[in-house]
Amino acid sequence: MPSEETPFDANAPAWPTVSVVVPTFREAESLPYLIDRLGSVARSRGLRLDLTIVDDDSRDGTAELVRARPEDWLRLIVRTSDRGLSQAVLEGLRHARGEVLVCMDADLSHPPEAIPAMLAKLAEGADFVIGSRYVEGGSTAHDWGFLRWANSRVATWLARPLTHVSDPMSGFFALRRRTFEAGRDFNPIGYKIGLELVVKCRCERVVEIPIHFADRRFGASKLSLRQQLLYLGHLRRLYAFRHGLFTPLVQFLVVGGLGVLVNLVLLTLLLAAGAATRVAVALAILGAMGSNFALSRRGRLAPEPELAWPRALVRYVAATAPGALLDWLVTLAAIDRFPAWPPQAAALVGIAIGAALNFAASNYLAFRARHVRVRRPPA
Ligand code: GDD
Ligand code: MN
Numbered sequence: 001m002p003s004e005e006t007p008f009d010a011n012a013p014a015w016p017t018v019s020v021v022v023p024t025f026r027e028a029e030s031l032p033y034l035i036d037r038l039g040s041v042a043r044s045r046g047l048r049l050d051l052t053i054v055d056d057d058s059r060d061g062t063a064e065l066v067r068a069r070p071e072d073w074l075r076l077i078v079r080t081s082d083r084g085l086s087q088a089v090l091e092g093l094r095h096a097r098g099e100v101l102v103c104m105d106a107d108l109s110h111p112p113e114a115i116p117a118m119l120a121k122l123a124e125g126a127d128f129v130i131g132s133r134y135v136e137g138g139s140t141a142h143d144w145g146f147l148r149w150a151n152s153r154v155a156t157w158l159a160r161p162l163t164h165v166s167d168p169m170s171g172f173f174a175l176r177r178r179t180f181e182a183g184r185d186f187n188p189i190g191y192k193i194g195l196e197l198v199v200k201c202r203c204e205r206v207v208e209i210p211i212h213f214a215d216r217r218f219g220a221s222k223l224s225l226r227q228q229l230l231y232l233g234h235l236r237r238l239y240a241f242r243h244g245l246f247t248p249l250v251q252f253l254v255v256g257g258l259g260v261l262v263n264l265v266l267l268t269l270l271l272a273a274g275a276a277t278r279v280a281v282a283l284a285i286l287g288a289m290g291s292n293f294a295l296s297r298r299g300r301l302a303p304e305p306e307l308a309w310p311r312a313l314v315r316y317v318a319a320t321a322p323g324a325l326l327d328w329l330v331t332l333a334a335i336d337r338f339p340a341w342p343p344q345a346a347a348l349v350g351i352a353i354g355a356a357l358n359f360a361a362s363n364y365l366a367f368r369a370r371h372v373r374v375r376r377p378p379a
Helices: 031-045 062-068 085-095 112-123 146-158 177-182 193-200 225-243 246-272 277-298 309-337 343-371
Strands: 018-024 049-055 074-078 100-103 128-132 173-176 206-210
Touching (some): 018 031, 018 085, 031 049, 031 062, 049 085, 100 112, 100 177, 112 128, 128 193, 146 225, 173 177, 173 193, 193 225, 246 343, 277 343, 309 343
Parallel strands (some): 018 049, 018 100, 128 206
């Protein structure tokens, strides 16, 4: 790393004070090395730096170790409830008093020597600086298996609609405390706290600096399959935060689009199997309704997600029956009237008209529910 060799520039503006936050779970073996390296970066570069270790009650000697250290810039927070990497980081960031906040892992995967380069980027006007494995000059330790590599790339790709940086998964980042304090609605699930902060603090100038991501020397990774599933839920929430109303609309269109597909495929199969036209059209419509119902409940598009599914299904059928019936009648009429058309084309006309009726009806009912209040006599 070239910045390591650059001597401290006396003419450069003074460094801001830096609070480093490190979440830990069973990292007692790594911590002495991390503290030593942070200490020597601070000394050699003239940085005012403090370190907050946010430990989820590891009981592996972490607390004793921190207490026995001579440095007066160390702080330990031991958490006994609401465990989790992101929650720990947020708690540490809230306690931090430095002008700049840096977050990193305890296991020496992230080089403390890169911190001055991060500060320089902030001074140049960046809102958020990421220590990145994937920009020019960055690298990962050799023994990263294919699976871990592929996994990381897919996760990165899924974050594309939120940010264009090459390593949004990184847990090594820096931002001004001001930026953090302007963030709102923090609600991370899983461990992608950096991505959460970029989105919720509305960081616009996100800059990456290359780092070498070293393999951990001690202990074990805490990344599990469960964490990766949580990541998908986290992404959904971040998309919703960033894109607002757009997301329910897109979900609605996806569910509806799949319903159309189910309808057409069923219709084609049933007609090919020799079913009577009226029966085939009816079953295709029912199949699409079933798929729409199941998908909208999964995606929590349904108006009352807390309702048990049998009741929800009854309500759903009652609400959509008029459109479905109209769809059936129009499709059959179109097949009758335009024998030259493929029946799928007739079905599309029926779907469009039936869906329009249901759309208008549900909007009307929602309007009434909002604006027409039933007056009750005082008790
Ligand atoms: N307080 C607390 N609570 N800390 C935790 C917890 C927890 O439940 N789980 C993990 N940590 C700490 C670890 O002790 C370590 O300091 C840091 O969080 C990262 O955990 P690792 O187990 O080392 O994760 P990793 O190496 O798989 O993940 C790293 O790479 C990812 C990108 O591939 C981290 O840098 C992630 O932040 C990063 O997203
Ligand atoms: Mn690690």
